[in-house]
Amino acid sequence: MGKSKTTKFKRPQFNSVGLPVNAVKEEDPAAEEHDEDDCPAAELLEKLQSPSADVREFACASISRVVQQSQSIPGFLQRGAVKRLGPMLLDGSLAVRETATGALRNLSACGGQEVCEDMVKHDVMTPLTALLRECCAGFDSAVVKMKDQKNPVEDVANEAVNLLWNLCENSSQALSMFNRSGLLDVVVQCLERHTHNVDLAISAAHCLHTVTEDNPELLRSLNTAVLGALENVLLSSQPSMAHTLLRTLAAGTLWNMKSCLPEARQSQTLNAVVASLSHCLDLDAGVLIPELRQAEEVNQGNTDHVTNVEEQAVVPMVEEEMDEEEEPKKMKNGKTVTIDTDFSDLLPRGKEELREAVTLLTAQQTSLEIIVNMCCSDDPSDDEWEEESSSDESDLGPDGLCDGVCNLMSPLCLSAEVQGALINHSIPEKVLKKTGFPRQEAINVCQEDPSWRGLTKRMQRVQSRALTCLHSILSTMDAESLGGAAALQGAAQHLSTLVFGAEEMPKDVEFFEAVISAMRSLLQMIASKNIAQCMTPQQLMSLSEAATRCDVISVRVNAVAILGITGSTLAKEKDSAEILQLIGNALLQVATKDADLVVNGEALDALFDVFADGEEAKLAAKNIGLLPALKALQPVFKTKIRKEGKGKYSPQQLCVLDNIKINLRRFISYLEKMVKK
Template sequence: MGKARKPKVHKNKLNPTGLVDGNALIDQELSNGKSDSPIHAIAEQLQSSSAEEKICGLQTLATICQNDVNLTALVESDVVRIAASLLVDPDQSVRHATAGAFRNLSVLSVEICEYMVDQDVLTPLLALLNKYNGEWKPTIDRNMHDQLDEKSDTFLQAVNLLWNLCESTTLALDTFNQSQLLESLVKCLDWQIYGKEIAVTVAQCLLVISEDNTACWRILPNFGNELSSLLTLDGDNSCVLLRTVAAGIIANVPAIGSIYFSQLFATLSKTLDVNHRPVLGSLTSSLPLLNQKDVVHLEVTDDSHMDHESAEQAFQRRRRADMPSEVELEIRNVGWLLQAQRIAAEILTNICSTGEEEWHDEMDDDNLSDAESVHDYETTEQNDSLQNTDKLPTEILEAIKSYGFVEKLWQKAQPIAENVRQILVENDKNLFKRVNNLRASSMLCLHNLCNNISTEDLGGAEAIYQVWLELGQQVFQGEKNPRLLEASTSLMRATLEHLRKNPELFRQMTETDLQLMLTGVTDCHDPEIRANWLRMLGLLGCLLSEPLIKLIINFVLTTCLKEQDLWTISEAMDSMMDIFSENDWNQIVHDLDMVTKCKELDRRMKIKLKQNKRELNERYPAVCTVRTNLCRFCKYLETEMKKFRPSAEV
């Protein structure tokens, strides 16, 4: 119990370029009273015989669904099903606009991706991608920052869409497995032919597709040489990203990963070696220049000339208008680095996960023997033994140690300088989000390493204690980003597991210090983070003095009696029971009327287990185990209280 679920390598999703802002069109349409619904207007445009009308509707669709009202109207209409057929429209520009609009839509949520699959977007999407199955090569314009021709950019948008759908729903992945498109996608990893932008996007799509997908595992070993050749790629940050993602694909496929084991770890180390802080510092000195682009420059155009331009000329005109500035190119370059380092951390997380825990069948709680005692749930000794044992295969452990991954990941987990943070927040929130994602992924990787590497190999108890203190300072003094808080508290909890036998490190801890953690639980609205806090309180209850232990137990019981989330209650009670593994604390049990409170919690857990079995999913067996132990714990406390004479009565 307590091991983080194996995280997927999540992508940063960028909006497609080349699509005009449809908000002004919608506002104008509504103000003129032409339609009560922009969705209705889009549906009419999509069904027009005019390619220009279709493109206009698609460009509007690409922009309006950031609004929840429009999104609700969209899913209640047939617009997605109507637009899906345009992925194979005879007009290239229509296909391009459709792929871009659907890509924009697919980044909104998993639920939207599931809806798109339900609306049968996959059939025309796979048919579109199948058109690129022959001797196709993109045209890359070196004079326009390597921008792609329209046909190639359509392919790029389509692959991004496929990537998002396959990551969001297994139905999309199963459908892709039957499409026989995998080999043609792998060929596009040749960046010298297809360019780095296409190669990187295809690689990231394959990274998602190859995870836990045995259908892919039968094909990808045939391309081991092509994938491994990318591990030696040097160059700008697009090269860093491409070689890192290639390492991830190799790590996903057992038959290749075992062959290129050494190169794989060397690649991940090389990616994490780059210090992103000076890179961000240099960039932020230029970021305010972006604000100059907010000034609207009116361009006088010859409308009569535009009326006679071809589709290709119109596409080239839009490309020139959308050409990124030098600062925007640098932002993209830095974004690639942050993305590569985040993916490297997540690859390591997956490699260092020891697999899902095995659980026994749920026991019949009502038939527990009265002879069962506290020793049935004593796990501290076992946990101590586990924390001092390396659980990883020797070759992986040696690679982790020799490349210094623990230290490198800890550096990536640190907050950036305050002045740099402020500039990013004010000028490029997407890049700031990538910084936070890198920090969170690094901490989650360290969390897995803490669960699988001995205290000694992590640097010793004193070093781990310093990490715990620094994390605490960051949590209480830093920004309240939910993903960072969950990652930080997960790592704090994992480090604390290693300090069970080091109470001397906590001698200076006062009630004021402890109160910070209690406040952290009280003020937290996220059940996952609350579970981490409560778990830590239970661990501290094995390390602190009796007055603080009493405060912890009282707080945990009171909090759990008000808690609605069953997993949070389970984590808290499991940890609290550990407090009694080495000391009965009978006076505390008596003073806090623990028998009554624990029986009430046992009753509530039993009811909630029946109600929430489906929602708990893979956590259900773990919660059952805790509830079984809690039932035994109640019986044990009752037995002890019958023998106990309170100090006031002695």
């Protein structure tokens, strides 16, 4: 019915350790139960005017905590929180600056797009821009009392960059102001601190990855210094998970900026980008997460039981942590100084191994999303159904059906350079490997500790992203590039195991949507090469039944497309009439009863494919009464298009539906001729 589109990922919003901005709400659903009247907005905002820096800092830190409960946000906004907090970004106290910026950061993250737009409307960008400029000017002159102590100016900058990232992610006005105010160079300066402060660099890299996507105005202002800074990060070699995430984000930013790369450096940069993504995907979370969990247990044991010389070596570090526990905490955004991110209260203090695991999974998810975007052409001609017109029937092919829609099924265009880089670094094989279920050992160790439990969902999300990425690769590469018939059959068997390996069909919608889109693309490619299919009739029917119960339209569309692809292949084989009857009845049910016109149309399109030709198809069509069923359906389908179409569906979708209406009329005529023979 239409081209199997790749999905272009917009940057998901995470903080510097990879925590989603809605993590607080997910972690603490009970927070929603508090009454809005309990919100201490007035009292805390009043404390911002105190002459005491300690009181102002306490108020900012308290606001930072309270606004993580989304129902408290309106109370702060109604009392002018943004206007009151904005000047605090330039407070004489660094601690107040940091906590005030953190409060606004949490407000922007937990409030979402509407709140971010309101913050920009109340001119938060002016003090934020001034703060960032002051921070960058003071990086090297800041006083650091102890060797391992963090630079306090960098801590302020980290909060400010995260706030900027949130605003630019959610507000087009903020992004426009970013473009005009020269903030790009400021954020790049923060990125260049990666050898001193990787957390700040990661925040800057997240921000750059966001602001460079689909932003031609900014891209026109890029210079060689910006490219050089990103390439330096990309070519760094530190082995930590934090640096892996940093390189991944730099790779994604360079890809966003590909149109601005000097021609002489394009090939080299592209290979460096893909090499970085490839290295990230090489890491095996199923092995590393149990190792990290074991390391955490060892460290915890060493904290409690120091009994030998080897354990004595860790005493100074442990004693330092204990001293921090005993001292009064200096609050920053409602947390102690040992934790420097707004949502890190969800990662208990000292959980460095858990941070590593979160960062690893964030890096791998981001890598997969970047590869999806690399496979997604920006050519307007590739927009779904865009150039097809149903008003002209002169395009009808010799079989009496509209040719235009079939042409849309051809692969999207992927440049030879990009395809070559992806293949040279074995990206298709590595993506396929990531589509497997998370290793059970990793799931088990995560279930043992409540603070690690959330990693299970993260591992599943990486799997779903890998499946979406596989779909994109299959949509943009040819069979030979992917290893030929044997490799495709192996991949098909693997996907079948994911869907049919358990006693029940998958219930996770995100996974089901991703795996069924990948399966459709793969079966389509296999069918085009006349390679034997691997799904049994029973599996086909169970897939169809599960899909019809799913609320996600794309799942239902892909399921009926799979029935059509498989049925059209089986129609060429002997003794297939019985299976074709099952498929035909299933498709008729969807075409007749599904509430969505796009799904109806996809089912009709699949019927045209399955019963277009062959003696087995002719026999099956007769046995299920296909001709009278389609005759009865035809006026209903036309009426639904006329009544529901314009208000509910896009012009592109209506164009395809119109083509299917024409094809339905032609196909009925074809079946009538077959009956007379």
